[in-house]
Every structure is written in structure tokens, then in C-alpha cells.
Amino acid sequence: MDALERIKQQVTENPIIIYMKGSPDFPQCGFSARSTQALKACNVPFSFINIFEDEEIYRALPKFANWPTFPQLYVKGELIGGCDITLDLFQSGELKKMLDEAVASGKKAA
């Protein structure tokens, strides 16, 4: 399976997934740190991929959804955005709503 297919599978199988530099507990970039803080504050389980641990994904991800930078947040298979959009949505309360809904629909499907 090539890297784009692996990404497709990851975003399909995980209702909430963030591609980031480092991990939520040890982020290696300020933008990744702020984005995962917002996700944690929403109190929902989420998956993450540390792009530093997967060179192929690192290279392929900008092409996958035509988005040039990291982190990238996907909810129900769709790119939501990077750090700025994640924080904007968090501040307006929309992020929590969107994530709760993704978790709920994931449970129904399972």
C-alpha cells in the first residue's frame, strides 16, 4: 500500500486524527502543541500520527488534501484545517460540537 492509500485508510478508520510533529504529550512544534491542547480540552478520544516517525507519510500528506503545512486535523475523513482553524473553531465552540458528533457517529457505526 502506498503512502496516500495508508493516509486514506487512517483518516477513514479514525473519526478524529491529527497528523503532528511529535506526540500530544511531547509535541515538537508550537503549532502541533496548541492544536492538541485544543483537542484535549474538548475531552474526546483522538488518534495521532507523529509525522517525524513516518517519513513516507510526512512527504505524502501535503499532497493528500492539498494542504502544505502541519499539523493537519481530520474529522470523519475530512480535512478540517491546521492550527489556526482548529483554534478558531475551538474558541467559537464549534470544535467540541464537531468532535462530539464524530465520536457519537463512530460508536453507531461500530
Next chain:
Amino acid sequence: MTRIEKIRGALQLTLQPQQIEVEDESHLHAGHAGAATGRGHFNVKVVAEAFTGQSLIARHRMVYAAVDALMQTDIHALSIRALTPAESVAQSSSN
């Protein structure tokens, strides 16, 4: 031409904004892995009619598309605020 001027020029050409602010924040990230590439961190605020009716993600894509060539040479990370003229007025009056 400085990097800030290049970014302003690219945004001006594509989005014809009413307002552009570009800040170089590279100094805050010295020593960071991305800084080693020699490309910088920038904050941009763009106020443009072209954003009207566009979602946040579409607006950010428009900004990234405008500076696409510079993403390879000058920009490592871009923090984006993309507002319509109406939103910009609403924000400044509420602050």
C-alpha cells in the same frame, strides 16, 4: 526584496486584498527543527472581498495557493487570519 515584501506582493497579486499585514516571527523559532531549513515563520492577516462566502478551509487554501512558490523557498510556517471586509469591521468595533 525582503521576504515580507515578497509575501505581500504574492497576496496582492492574487487576492487583491483591502488590507494585508505580514509579520516575520522567525526569531521566535530559532533553533526549532523547521528553522534549520532557512525558511521562516510568518503571521499574515488578509482582508479580502474574495473570502466572502468561503469556508475557513477554503480561505486558507486561497492564501496558501497565492504564496505557493514561496512555500518552497521562503516560508516554513504561516499563521493565517483571513477575513472578509465585513468581518474585519465587525472585529475591530468589538475590540
